[in-house]
Amino acid sequence: MKIAVCIKAVPDTETKIAIASDKIHIETAGVKYITSPYDEFAIEEAVKIKEKHGGEIVGISLGGAEVTEVLKNSLARGLDTALHLKDDLFADLNPLSTAGCLAAAIRNENFDIVLCGQQGVGGDNNQVPTIIAELLNWSQVNQIVKLDIEGKEFKAEREIEGAHEIVAGVLPAVFSAQKDLNTPRYPSIKEIMAAKRKEITIKDAESLGVKDAITKTKDLVVLKELSMPPARTQGRKIEGSADEQVKQLVQLLRMEAKVI
Amino acid sequence: MADKDFLVFIEQRQGVIKKASLEVLSEAIRQNKDKNGTVTAVLICADSTLLVKNITCFQPNKVIVISGHEYSEYSTESYANALQTVVEKLNPKYTFAANTAMGKDLIPRVAAHFTSPCVTDVVELIAEGSNLLAVKPMYSAKSYGKFAFNSDMSFMTLRPNVFPLAEKNESASVPVETLSCPPIEVRAKVVETKASEKQKMELTEAPIIVSGGRGIKGPENWAMLQDLCDVLGAALGASRAVVDAGWIDHQHQVGQTGKTVSPQLYIACGISGAIQHLAGMNSSKNIVAINNNPDAPIFKLATYGLVGDVFEIVPKLTEEIKKLKGES
Ligand SMILES: Cc1cc2nc3c(=O)[nH]c(=O)nc-3n(C[C@H](O)[C@H](O)[C@H](O)COP(=O)(O)OP(=O)(O)OC[C@H]3O[C@@H](n4cnc5c(N)ncnc54)[C@H](O)[C@@H]3O)c2cc1C
Ligand SMILES: Nc1ncnc2c1ncn2[C@@H]1O[C@H](COP(=O)(O)O)[C@@H](O)[C@H]1O
Numbered sequence: 001m002k003i004a005v006c007i008k009a010v011p012d013t014e015t016k017i018a019i020a021s022d023k024i025h026i027e028t029a030g031v032k033y034i035t036s037p038y039d040e041f042a043i044e045e046a047v048k049i050k051e052k053h054g055g056e057i058v059g060i061s062l063g064g065a066e067v068t069e070v071l072k073n074s075l076a077r078g079l080d081t082a083l084h085l086k087d088d089l090f091a092d093l094n095p096l097s098t099a100g101c102l103a104a105a106i107r108n109e110n111f112d113i114v115l116c117g118q119q120g121v122g123g124d125n126n127q128v129p130t131i132i133a134e135l136l137n138w139s140q141v142n143q144i145v146k147l148d149i150e151g152k153e154f155k156a157e158r159e160i161e162g163a164h165e166i167v168a169g170v171l172p173a174v175f176s177a178q179k180d181l182n183t184p185r186y187p188s189i190k191e192i193m194a195a196k197r198k199e200i201t202i203k204d205a206e207s208l209g210v211k212d213a214i215t216k217t218k219d220l221v222v223l224k225e226l227s228m229p230p231a232r233t234q235g236r237k238i239e240g241s242a243d244e245q246v247k248q249l250v251q252l253l254r255m256e257a258k259v260i
Numbered sequence: 261m262a263d264k265d266f267l268v269f270i271e272q273r274q275g276v277i278k279k280a281s282l283e284v285l286s287e288a289i290r291q292n293k294d295k296n297g298t299v300t301a302v303l304i305c306a307d308s309t310l311l312v313k314n315i316t317c318f319q320p321n322k323v324i325v326i327s328g329h330e331y332s333e334y335s336t337e338s339y340a341n342a343l344q345t346v347v348e349k350l351n352p353k354y355t356f357a358a359n360t361a362m363g364k365d366l367i368p369r370v371a372a373h374f375t376s377p378c379v380t381d382v383v384e385l386i387a388e389g390s391n392l393l394a395v396k397p398m399y400s401a402k403s404y405g406k407f408a409f410n411s412d413m414s415f416m417t418l419r420p421n422v423f424p425l426a427e428k429n430e431s432a433s434v435p436v437e438t439l440s441c442p443p444i445e446v447r448a449k450v451v452e453t454k455a456s457e458k459q460k461m462e463l464t465e466a467p468i469i470v471s472g473g474r475g476i477k478g479p480e481n482w483a484m485l486q487d488l489c490d491v492l493g494a495a496l497g498a499s500r501a502v503v504d505a506g507w508i509d510h511q512h513q514v515g516q517t518g519k520t521v522s523p524q525l526y527i528a529c530g531i532s533g534a535i536q537h538l539a540g541m542n543s544s545k546n547i548v549a550i551n552n553n554p555d556a557p558i559f560k561l562a563t564y565g566l567v568g569d570v571f572e573i574v575p576k577l578t579e580e581i582k583k584l585k586g587e588s
Contacts, residue, residue, distance in 0.1 A: 013400065013516060013535070013536055014535060016402075017402040017403050026399065026403070037517050038517070095368065096371070096376075099372070122398060122399055124380075124381065124396070124400065125380055126364045126368075126381075127378060130364075130365060130369045131368050131372040133336075134340075134369045139337060139447040139448035140336055140365070140369070141448060143365075145510070158361075159511065160273075160360075160362070161361055161464065161465070162456055162461075162462045163454060163455045164453070164454045164456070165450050165452070165454075166450065167335075167449065168448070168449055169448030169449065170447055173447075173448065179513070179518070180510040216375075217375065219410050220409065220411045220414075221377035221378075221407050221410070222408055222410065223406070223407055224393065224407065224408045225405070225406040226403050226404070226406075227403065229401060229402070229543075232542070232561055232563075234560075235561070235562045235564060236563075236565070237554075237559070237566075238565065239567075242568055243576060245568060246566075246573060249548065249564055249577065250584060252564055257525065257546045259468065259524045259545070260584070
């Protein structure tokens with residue numbers, strides 16, 4: 001089994017987001033980068049598949065200097081090798097272009113499985129895994145909470161509104177991880193030390209052969225402005241005994257908010 | 261005139277049309293008002309006989325139906341193939357769908373097929389000349405991004421519960437066209453659908469949500485929140501802490517690694533209001549917080565904050581609302 005895991009380096013979810021003066025980026029000074037939370041489930045699933053079926057895991061991440069630490073951490077969790085897609089051309093890519101680069105790194109390398117997170121923090125797009133599947137002309141199952149591989153066949157369970165769907169198909173395929181897929185293990189000190197010696201290969205637009213394609217798709221959709229969420233008007237505390245609080249609340253919900 | 265037309269993908273499962281996709285249709289028709297393009301709704305399903313009326317009453321310019329047994333269960337490949345056939349034929353400037361599990365799975369794939377851009381989870385559309393700008397939450401709703409398209413063809417998924425449904429006109433007459441599309445080999449198929457037994461109403465579509473956190477002390481106390489849900493017609497939500505503790509299924513989780521919801525009313529019971537939880541619910545129209553710690557961060561966001569014990573307040577609240585509903 002040859003497995004690619006797409007890993008996005010993102011600002012720590014505890015980060016207080018501040019908008020930079022250009023109005024399209026966030027302030028990055030002092031921001032700590034982590035593995036996008038859903039990608040941790042993708043990494044763990046790849047390791048589990050390898051434990052069961054043998055094979056090789058390649059981590060792939062597109063981004064700037066922030067990627068290195070995140071890939072090192074992923075290597076410690078059990079990736080065999082890592083690929084860093086890095087180029088000035090890759091700054092601020094939309095999901096179509098991002099997936100174009102990732103697909104180029106995956107194509108013609110005999111991968112059986114691509115694992116992604118179902119959503120990457122930042123863009124919050126839920127798009128990249130699906131677009132990779134389309135560009136490779138593979139099938140896809142998004143938001144999976146269970147995956148069984150048997151030879152060249154798979155059975156995946158995915159979360160939809162109020163139900164789970166069981167999807168059966170053949171590899172190669174792209175899967176995106178939902179939270180319930182597994183429980184990620186954390187690497188030991190020994191694994192972290194060993195990972196320091198593992199290699200991270202860097203590829204740019206030229207060596208990926210995507211220069212023209214990315215130049216063409218890069219501006220199809222662009223972020224014009226980033227703004228803070230509309231401020232919520234400071235609410236009010238409802239005081240009194242529990243009985244009084246409840247009476248007042250019901251009154252307000254009915255007369256003021258008009259929701260009940 | 262393809263350069264201003266709208267195409268709206270109408271989602272159905274098991275022969276039931278998703279309300280969220282009718283919200284999207286309503287919004288497309290509103291956006292088209294000054295543009296004078298055409299709004300076409302496309303329905304892909306096993307049998308359209310009983311469904312089409314639910315669409316025509318919103319008065320799109322046309323409905324296109326693609327039906328056949330191969331569409332009885334959703335599959336990415338067969339639905340993408342069908343939608344692509346329609347897009348190719350109509351060449352719409354904008355293709356819309358609801359931001360649901362199906363919409364998120366289908367629309368970026370079809371967009372990529374046409375090397376076209378897609379923006380998901382749109383919460384606001386802004387007309388700028390003959391173009392639309394799309395606004396969506398980013399960084400777990402800690403900021404909002406405004407996107408511009410530079411493409412003859414663009415795709416968007418719109419968040420449920422944000423765009424209002426238009427008035428219906430049951431007697432509207434709208435042309436309905438059936439289209440067939442070339443069959444394809446489907447490599448990944450749905451072989452079974454397991455409905456979750458607990459959730460009577462889908463969180464992302466519920467107008468009211470009652471959510472419980474660690475403050476409810478244990479899974480045996482969901483019944484108390486469920487009672488409140490029942491009198492309000494609300495769906496049951498949860499914080500990650502209690503999902504991780506195994507008190508309830510992940511389907512119920514609200515937040516960054518759970519669902520993003522924007523109901524009319526969100527009642528947080530014994531939830532502290534961690535930033536990752538807020539990410540999933542801070543666009544709710546009204547927020548009620550019930551928490552015994554006056555300094556809990558949830559109070560910063562709450563429209564109405566009640567400092568107190570959930571075990572005392574929630575049952576009283578259920579009773580009071582029951583009384584009120586009995587009267588009216
Ligand atoms: C990467 C990442 C992703 C995450 N994603 C999510 C997510 O999607 N959703 C999410 O919810 N969290 C998420 N979290 C976890 C989040 O940080 C919090 O740990 C979690 O939201 C806390 O849940 P809670 O409010 O139920 O528990 P607590 O923080 O323990 O709060 C319990 C609250 O109950 C109150 N309380 C106790 N007893 C009573 C009583 N008798 N009456 C009234 N109030 C009472 C307490 O005052 C307290 O405020 C994530 C964390 C990380 C790191
Ligand atoms: N820059 C990136 N590098 C590697 N993988 C990515 C990148 N962006 C997105 N992905 C993958 O695609 C998933 C979904 O991201 P998104 O479509 O941006 O929400 C992520 O969880 C990652 O697995």
